[in-house]
Amino acid sequence: MTWMIDGVELQSRLLSGSGKFGSASLMRAALEASGTEIVTLALKRIEHDMQSDDMLSATADLPLHLLPNTSGAKDAKEAIFAAQLGRELLQTNWVKLEIHPDPRHLLPDPVETLLAAEQLVKQGFTVLPYCHADPVLCKRLQEVGCAAVMPLGSPIGSNQGLQTRDFLQIIIEQASVPVIVDAGIGAPSHAAEAMELGADAVLVNTAIASSGNPVVMARAFAQAVSAGRQAFEAGLAGRHNGASASSPLTAFLE
Amino acid sequence: MTWMIDGVELQSRLLSGSGKFGSASLMRAALEASGTEIVTLALKRIEHDMQSDDMLSATADLPLHLLPNTSGAKDAKEAIFAAQLGRELLQTNWVKLEIHPDPRHLLPDPVETLLAAEQLVKQGFTVLPYCHADPVLCKRLQEVGCAAVMPLGSPIGSNQGLQTRDFLQIIIEQASVPVIVDAGIGAPSHAAEAMELGADAVLVNTAIASSGNPVVMARAFAQAVSAGRQAFEAGLAGRHNGASASSPLTAFLE
Amino acid sequence: MTWMIDGVELQSRLLSGSGKFGSASLMRAALEASGTEIVTLALKRIEHDMQSDDMLSATADLPLHLLPNTSGAKDAKEAIFAAQLGRELLQTNWVKLEIHPDPRHLLPDPVETLLAAEQLVKQGFTVLPYCHADPVLCKRLQEVGCAAVMPLGSPIGSNQGLQTRDFLQIIIEQASVPVIVDAGIGAPSHAAEAMELGADAVLVNTAIASSGNPVVMARAFAQAVSAGRQAFEAGLAGRHNGASASSPLTAFLE
């Protein structure tokens, strides 16, 4: 039931973000409730003054793997620079590679992402790229040595769920590295659906942090991820069009 | 967090069926794993020889409310007769009213269902009618005194999930009795989605009983129902079209 | 390629409404562009002073079958009264039976609709009932002698298309009278989809009348209905999950 990234064994299949929480203490409480073992954070938030960083100090004693992300990078060069910065500041080789030249939809650039991934792998990073749900691109990212792929369900922060469901299915079938569905997961049912498809994990940020009650919502996502994974392992019955009686139908009044 | 039917307080929001299991012991194990407190069973299966009924003997010591159903009834008259039979045999006033003249799609008859519901309420039954996701019908069933309404997500046994989602939403908004989504729930994500909409409970049978591992699947559904309910209570963030960054976007390289 | 209602042969499979147009002349132009042969109108609009009714005078010379509707009726009694009124005023036995007790969602009442339909048939009306996409109800409406059934795609005026698609499919399979999809058709693609499923016709009002250019939109709907019908008759290829090359794939460079 466990899974691995870069040789690290993990219990939780729910990755969390650290943005948008009302306060550092609320973030800490939600992260604890979520059971997450990997939390992503934007490099820009920590670079200026690490000592004062609320996020880091609030969670320093939790058993978390920090996953710095390159959010804000517009091309491979900026992302590589950010990744190097993150490695120095946080003492980790892990990096979530995000390159989105488009400030409105925050959609990732496939070409720059592949280019940066290849370079970063060569520089010894454990690279987890955020990317479109493009099966060919995911395969290439895997081939250049990425430790996982992180295809999107729908645009970041849109809460629209798995609009890319059929492409995620193909990505999962082809993958030899973990598939972590990122972006667009707005409800526990979306997270469960991704796990039922066979995804290895999901990353959730907005839907927890922006909820009316982030701690309860974090717990709800943790349960949904567990539910979806168990369903995948137990084997879901297929969908079909006709009805099929749960109860025998022979007329009981004869 | 609890809910009630007919003055009975319930913890679990997952109702189970008793059909299609490979054996009585498997059914028992799945029911225990599901945490369900209400299990429905077809009257025809028990009428001939109650002593030998595997289902009843296998679960006699579990803390379950039995909910006999009138599956197989083709009109109000047959359903009323079956309900009366169930009351005598199982010593319960509760009845899940199912009237489906159509053996292929097993879809419920709105007119006969309303007619039978009205009569059964007058005869002192606690009536839970299975019905189309028709908001006007659900309101009328409520008005004649039904203890809950059980609108369908999609055809029985189809595992297609909440095809009637927008109509369920209206039903839930209008209801003053519990809304239990019945039929079509084929995966934990579907159950979570129903709860996120604000349904009070779901009934699942085929998806658990026909799974490769009914015990694990039962547990998965229990978690998904709990997850969906908590998300509803915590307050889901809305869906929208544009993207919205989880992480600040100010260029960090300036 | 023609179809029939009550022995009347019809070329056009697009029925139109007469509400919500900016002016009577715009309505007339849109009706002409649509090619429609049946136009529905609310009885309440004409009752007070028929002579002055813009709608009727504007279209008096067009070859249209008027289909008075009972919109606004809250139960069978009101609907029957309205139908009788319509017969007197408009000299037609045709009536679109609409009973919606709920002023917010305007969803039809299945029980009152069946009751009124039965009575109106006995009184010699040609009854076209608006109803939920409930296959059992549609069958019963057909059995009491309705000339067609008019199941909804989604709530009136919502423009959400065929949310009830799978139930419409069952209704069409079972029907021995024409199936006219009513309500929710917000775009030509929705109308085409209904026809591709095998519906006999569609009724469109809001999407044409509220368009920026009702005349062009009416023409668009007419083409889409024709396209969908031809596709149904020619036979659509099935959907499937794997890809399938349109062009041969043998490597051409060897």
Add this chain to the structure above:
Amino acid sequence: MTWMIDGVELQSRLLSGSGKFGSASLMRAALEASGTEIVTLALKRIEHDMQSDDMLSATADLPLHLLPNTSGAKDAKEAIFAAQLGRELLQTNWVKLEIHPDPRHLLPDPVETLLAAEQLVKQGFTVLPYCHADPVLCKRLQEVGCAAVMPLGSPIGSNQGLQTRDFLQIIIEQASVPVIVDAGIGAPSHAAEAMELGADAVLVNTAIASSGNPVVMARAFAQAVSAGRQAFEAGLAGRHNGASASSPLTAFLE
């Protein structure tokens, strides 16, 4: 109402393929019925013996722009070679760039496609690349000088329609070159939907060629494309959740 590719004015917004038809004469009849002005054909089919090529001889007198495609190419190098071959054989600078390394799902490679597009533009080709519905990629293809972009609706030959609808919407908003939706369009309603979104054109092959009656189906698609375009130009009313009466609701019986 016309549109342009590379300075060529076009009336028809339906592009056709030439594969999968039962015979050359059937293909010719379907192409005529479709009104298409651009027909794509696989280079490999013509290279060995152009004289005997049925497709070309059957349509030589029709007013068609031939659009050779590089289907079968696995990388940029193969695609460029194929494009050059096509230019020589067919005396056209136009090329539909298709690079799909994956023989099962036939999904396009974003990196090789961008690479090849850039080269081919430099070599004077008018490049129309087939690509994933990836807004960032489409923008980059446009920036290197492609004459149009051809994002997919769903996998080639799957007939599943616009699974990528929300991403197509973004692509269309951003595009300064024509957007032609390619792949997955399995019914006239899908084609109409693409046009309603604002796509400039669609390419259809399998759904016409594999239909029970390709000629009728070709005509149906032509009408649907026209319907969808007119609806886009007239302005579709928005979708919303509540109902909205087409007819006035004031009780008429008072």
